[in-house]
Amino acid sequence: MSCLDTIADYGLRSIGIGAKLLPRTDFTLCQQFTLIGSGLIWNVYFAVLALAFGFFLANALALARIAHSPFIRKPAEWFVFVFRGSPLFIQFFLAYELLVLLPRSGVQLLGLTIETSWLTRAWAGALIVLFLNTAAYSAEIFYGALQSIPKGDLEAAEAYGLTGWKKFTRVQWPTMLRLAWPSYTNEAIFMLQSTTLVFFSGFPAFSQMGDALYYANYFADKTFNPFIPYPIIAFYFVVLTLILIWGFSQVNRYLNRHLPQNTQSRIRLRPQLLR
Amino acid sequence: MFAICADPKTLEGLTWLGCYLTSGKHLDFYMSFVTVLALLAVTAPAAMLLGFGGAMASRARLAPLRWIGKGYSAMVRGVPDIVYFMFFVIALDQGIEYVRSRFVCDDLSAPVFQGMEFHVCNAAKVPLATASPFTFQAYGFFLAVVTFAIVFGAFVTHVLSGAMQAVPRAQLETAEAYGMSQRQVFRRILVPQMWVYALPGLTNLWMVLIKATPLLFLLSVKDIVYYARELGGTKTSAYAYSHPDWRLYYFLGLLVFYLLMTKVSEIVLTRVSLRLSKGQATAAGEAQRRGLA
Amino acid sequence: MKKLLLITTLLAASAGFASAEVVRLATEGAYPPFNLINDKGEVGGFEREFGDEVCKRAALECTWSTNEWDSIIPNLQSGNYDVIVAGMSITDERKKVIDFTQDYYPPTPSAFVGATADADCKSGPVSAQVSTIQAAHVAESGMTLLEFPTPDETVAAVRNGEAVCVFADSDYLRPLVNESNGALTFVGEPVSIGGGVGMGVRQSDQELKGKLDAAITSMKADGTLNTMIEKYFGPEGLKY
Structure with missing residues (x-):
């Protein structure tokens, strides 16, 4: 079997397309590269969607944290504390254990039956956990950035007659984003890396469809040799990280486009805010 | 442990619970919290040392040394730590035994890797097969510390080399103007001054380190997650204390433990940060000066 | 310290290990009734008693350790222990990398x-x-x-x-x-899938495998093994 056949069979195996069974004997390097690469689809899926949804919640949370009313501020603070203060590993486990407690037949709400069984599947349940988790971390970053907006910028905005919502959308929010972006890039990298925990604690793999680490584990288990599959997954993650850094630095250039060249904040990957 | 607990099957209610929670395995569970704390206490300084070495290497004039320092700090950033944990321990263990075998084995003619098997003579085994179970646990703990220290040392390298660059150039130039040599500048000015810049990053790393400890069971250390799983699982009458699936409660316990750890760390580190900012040319230091004035 | 040494020697002598070599046994500790961690925090279950008896008959001094199921074979090959006693079915896949003794629990459905x-x-x-x-x-x-x-x-x-x-x-x-x-x-x-349950050893450890095999044979011959199976698996347990 040539390597192209292998790719045709296993390239999309992680989402259930291609060969039904995983290879069981005569493991080749090509098989390992293909299947582990196929598993990356899930890692990317989790990372991209969690970050995309989490971004909005994080903005809301950051605003709630600077609110004067304690009824808005306190819940946001607690939310951020619980999700930042506990390991993701344990969050996954608890989320799964709680989600399976939901009634199987669905929840009756206002006469409607809401299906709940899909929540225990990794694609939904784990995504929710990752979404809440990244929202909490990003909220902390945005909150920090909101507080470090230069006083002069705000005074200038007021001098131009900008107040309230307008001041926020035209001055505060863009500046916050610009200041937060380097740290937010780090958060994105760590979100990507955290996706490997999905099938590792709590959420079971369905029909042998799992993420990159799941397949690396499978090969390590079948070949009894951990020294090939794990370096492969490490390689894949380095590549993904580089792509991600490139994408985020493009956004960073856009956010900083109005500043003189020498004062632009370059994305320096300092692990200031990581999980 | 207690006399009344001699026959658990006859116990009921609170007595049962009391006996259950003080069974030998539960005492091991409580000890595993100490293991985790000890690991944190040992790993943090070890990672600091490695990170300091790495940061110094990445500033070195000698190019190969610089590459090592930079390569080291770049190593872990792109790869999830869990991937390292999956194969580091076996690799480390084999590495140590290989080196030892070069010194203590009489007959080195046999190949070390025979197919998939790893062979060294009995005298080179670490720990020796005759060692006590405690030695084996201690060795496992040691391997876990080294693995954690290597991974987190790379992060520390990154933070510290950033902090070294953040020390205002003027402070170093002043020192040079006083006639200090490069080494003296490094020792007397750069290193004492960089901590205030490194602290936010190090604070975060500490929090990350705490939150990485649930992965200890991957390094064959019997940690709190191992025991929570083991104790919480359904117990049939093959065990002295049988009960249904209680893992949820055990993991909720772990959640509380981690939240407490985070809270305590936050309080302590805020104090340290205040102390370090004293008299520094930073916003925080300025605020303190004004507050005092 | 000397006293302690003396006591350990006495213990070893009284247990009848004349020229014993230390063999490390590994199990998972989460598969009752085969193996489990009992409430004292020690390895227990059928395989504990069975393993101890095998060691006694083969005049080996054995110590127990536990290992995650996932990495139990790589760690055997890496020499971290010498024998796997973990309810492991004898399969062709596993036989490619490690050797098994004869089965000590019949092919179980x-x-x-x-x-x-x-x-x-x-x-x-x-x-x-x-x-x-x-x-x-x-x-x-x-x-x-x-x-x-x-x-x-x-x-x-x-x-x-x-x-x-x-x-x-x-x-x-x-x-x-x-x-x-x-x-x-x-x-x-x-x-019915898989073979019986056997002890896993490194392929290079033929001498150890021979000793273990001999001990299992003798346990099967005098009925000790059946008694143990009855004790842990009840009347439904498969016998030899």
């Missing part, structure tokens, strides 16, 4: 367990422990496989309705079914 006797396992999902022969069987027979890292979670999945059935060793499932107050029940006929 695996069984489906569901919430009701008429549960439709075929339509799945069926839960099984990751990287077991049972998981492979479920995948190969075209059922929807749901994989969990520990055997305990596979059964929990049936209880909470995530899986229709769990597929595992019938000996592991029987006590759980018996004590579930009707919440769990066997579904359909047991399936």
Whole structure:
């Protein structure tokens, strides 16, 4: 079997397309590269969607944290504390254990039956956990950035007659984003890396469809040799990280486009805010 | 442990619970919290040392040394730590035994890797097969510390080399103007001054380190997650204390433990940060000066 | 210190280890009644008693350790222990990398367990422990496989309705079914897959394998093994 056949069979195996069974004997390097690469689809899926949804919640949370009313501020603070203060590993486990407690037949709400069984599947349940988790971390970053907006910028905005919502959308929010972006890039990298925990604690793999680490584990288990599959997954993650850094630095250039060249904040990957 | 607990099957209610929670395995569970704390206490300084070495290497004039320092700090950033944990321990263990075998084995003619098997003579085994179970646990703990220290040392390298660059150039130039040599500048000015810049990053790393400890069971250390799983699982009458699936409660316990750890760390580190900012040319230091004035 | 040494020597002598060599045994500790960590925090179960008896007969001094199921074979090859005694079925796949002694527990059928006797396992999902022969069987027979890292979670999945059935060793499932107050029940006929359960050793350790084999043979011959099986698995346990 040539390597192209292998790719045709296993390239999309992680989402259930291609060969039904995983290879069981005569493991080749090509098989390992293909299947582990196929598993990356899930890692990317989790990372991209969690970050995309989490971004909005994080903005809301950051605003709630600077609110004067304690009824808005306190819940946001607690939310951020619980999700930042506990390991993701344990969050996954608890989320799964709680989600399976939901009634199987669905929840009756206002006469409607809401299906709940899909929540225990990794694609939904784990995504929710990752979404809440990244929202909490990003909220902390945005909150920090909101507080470090230069006083002069705000005074200038007021001098131009900008107040309230307008001041926020035209001055505060863009500046916050610009200041937060380097740290937010780090958060994105760590979100990507955290996706490997999905099938590792709590959420079971369905029909042998799992993420990159799941397949690396499978090969390590079948070949009894951990020294090939794990370096492969490490390689894949380095590549993904580089792509991600490139994408985020493009956004960073856009956010900083109005500043003189020498004062632009370059994305320096300092692990200031990581999980 | 207690006399009344001699026959658990006859116990009921609170007595049962009391006996259950003080069974030998539960005492091991409580000890595993100490293991985790000890690991944190040992790993943090070890990672600091490695990170300091790495940061110094990445500033070195000698190019190969610089590459090592930079390569080291770049190593872990792109790869999830869990991937390292999956194969580091076996690799480390084999590495140590290989080196030892070069010194203590009489007959080195046999190949070390025979197919998939790893062979060294009995005298080179670490720990020796005759060692006590405690030695084996201690060795496992040691391997876990080294693995954690290597991974987190790379992060520390990154933070510290950033902090070294953040020390205002003027402070170093002043020192040079006083006639200090490069080494003296490094020792007397750069290193004492960089901590205030490194602290936010190090604070975060500490929090990350705490939150990485649930992965200890991957390094064959019997940690709190191992025991929570083991104790919480359904117990049939093959065990002295049988009960249904209680893992949820055990993991909720772990959640509380981690939240407490985070809270305590936050309080302590805020104090340290205040102390370090004293008299520094930073916003925080300025605020303190004004507050005092 | 000297006193301590003396005591240990005495203990060793009294146990009859004249010229004993230390052999390290490893088990998973989460697969009752084969092996488990008892409430004192020690390795217990059928394999503990069996392993100790084998060592006694082979004049070996044995110590026990536990290892995650996932990495139990790589660590054997790496020399971290010498024998796996963990309810491991003898399969061709495993025989390629390690050697097995003769079986000390007969080829045991695996069984489906569901919430009701008429549960439709075929339509799945069926839960099984990751990287077991049972998981492979479920995948190969075209059922929807749901994989969990520990055997305990596979059964929990049936209880909470995530899986229709769990597929595992019938000996592991029987006590759980018996004590579930009707919440769990066997579904359909047991399936025979895999060989018996054997002790795993490195392929280069033929001498050790010979000693263990001899001890198992003698235990089978005088009926000790059957008595032990009866003790831990009850009357349903398979005998020699």
